[in-house]
Amino acid sequence: MWKMVAGDLYHGFKPGFKRFMEQTAYIFPMIFWNLLIAPLILVSGQYILLYYAGMLPMMSAVILFGVYGGTVNKVFYLCPLSGDERRKYFVVSWGIRAGLPVFFSLLFEAVLCLLNRVSLQTAFLVVLTVAFFSAAMSVYAGSMNRNSSGAARSGGMPAGYTAWGAVILMLGIFAMFFLTALVGDVKKPRFNGMVTVFMWMLFFAHALAVLFVTARYFRRAIGCMVCYENGRKREL
Amino acid sequence: MLQLEHVEKRLGNFKLSDITFELPKGYILGLIGKNGAGKTTLLHLLMGLYTADAGKIRVLGDDPKTQEVRVKRRIGWVLSEDLFGAGQTLGGNADMYGKYYPEYSRAKFLEYCGRFGLSPKRLLGKCSKGEKLKFQFAFALSHAPKLLLLDEPTASFDPEFRDEFFKVITEFISDGERGVVLATHLTADLDRYADYVAMLEQGKLVFCMERCELADAYRIVSGEEYKLRLLGDKVLSVESGKYGAKAFVKHSRRMAYDTALCVSVPTLEEIMFYHAMWQNGAGFTGNLRKG
Incomplete structure (x- = not known):
């Protein structure tokens, strides 16, 4: 199954990326991410590495969401796959899509740890934030819509899906910004007091939101994925 | 080959009601009706994409819902919509989805591509509507199905290929073990080739009878x-x-x-x-x- 999903993701990347580039909505978080760090770069550039090591994997989760989100080819439902196989397909696909940003984050943090630019604790918190973020974003990407042409449309998932996506996006961005650019390193914080408190508050708020959303929508996403009709009912 | 008994299906405001007919092995069934009459919905039920609200469906002797894999392995389909990945070549698409079919043969696919004038190396996205349907048809035939479900394919074919299409279909059913359901509103071809004709009107089956019986x-x-x-x-x-x-x-x-x-x-x-x-x-x- 891993091989099959990986192959499908590989072949789906090019048309998906083309679709992603046509959607201007995804540009705003990217601009926002870069604007956040801009004033701090002018003051001191030492945290820029830490910031981008956290943010780039998060961006990759958003890109993967944009590339694969909301679509599944109708052929998938016409082919002889059982409901169980489609369920497995979804879980494996979710695992790959959620796992890739975590892998990037692990890689970047490992390099930074080796370069002595960050403590193990902070590296762990960054990877955890990326893992939470990409887990939730990839569930959304699983909101499969029975769309034969492959054009991105929001279907198959309840309306709250988009709202929660925006909440997680903002919480994730700010949690990572406070963790890497402002606090810098939890072992030797750049700013103490309220900044660190805010960092922990954002970190836990983000984690809780992700857990809530994953628990709430994961099963529904599987339900939409397994049955062609389940996804279509919501379109009618 | 096909058995439907009092099948009902509601989709939003549309309702397919009390559909009962049978298709024996070795025949072509023409499904006719206006746009929105329920032809595609009926084909979706046969393909197992929809579940009937009431009634019994048997495709090749099995229930397409409970025996989904068994049924889908033996069905070939052509739908008049853009299926498969536009960014991949015809051969790439066929191999990618062909792996789900135990009987898929690349050699057979290439043979049909040659016969239909398709290049397997061509990107699907660059193909015309007619070529995309020819590709679907070649793919459908490449995994040795027992039943072909074809939804309005002929409208996009040029007259020359339409003849070839019906020639292939006639060859397909010639062993008497296979069947074809062809939904269309281009009825001239069905006049020549269909053995049975079923007509749908506003979700209801008007008739389903042999072509010669219909002529009488x-x-x-x-x-x-x-x-x-x-x-x-x-x-x-x-x-x-x-x-x-x-x-x-x-x-x-x-x-x-x-x-x-x-x-x-x-x-x-x-x-x-x-x-x-x-x-x-x-x-x-x-x-x-x-x-």
């Missing part, structure tokens, strides 16, 4: 209106003109017509047209439709 079931009778009135309740719908009227009549072998009337066997297109008129109440008992 109706007549188009034209002549003076008062003479047509004598045919009584056999007249299903009437089209009145300046110089006479044309009636769509339920025919039986014992029926005798006035010699002054001109009687002809209706084509499928005429049957579709006049049935629609009948549904709209255009008989002598209803509102007379002016032609």
